[in-house]
Amino acid sequence: MSAPRPEARKCAVCGKPQDNKFKPFCSKRCADVDLSRWLKGSYAIPAEEPPEFGEGEEG
Numbered sequence: 001m002s003a004p005r006p007e008a009r010k011c012a013v014c015g016k017p018q019d020n021k022f023k024p025f026c027s028k029r030c031a032d033v034d035l036s037r038w039l040k041g042s043y044a045i046p047a048e049e050p051p052e053f054g055e056g057e058e059g
């Protein structure tokens, strides 16, 4: 039984049927949306301020 089964995969962003060119998304726009989300998450690191150098400690 090797019947081609249509993959009912949906775009992870908007839920529309995926496009072979933009898997796993339906369009480049959705791919960009997901990418920007990913980048934002990646950039969302805790801004830890560096320890200030002791002024007048030495010298």
Ligand SMILES: [Zn+2]
Residues within 6 Å of the ligand: 011, 012, 013, 014, 015, 016, 025, 026, 027, 030
């Ligand atoms: Zn989409």
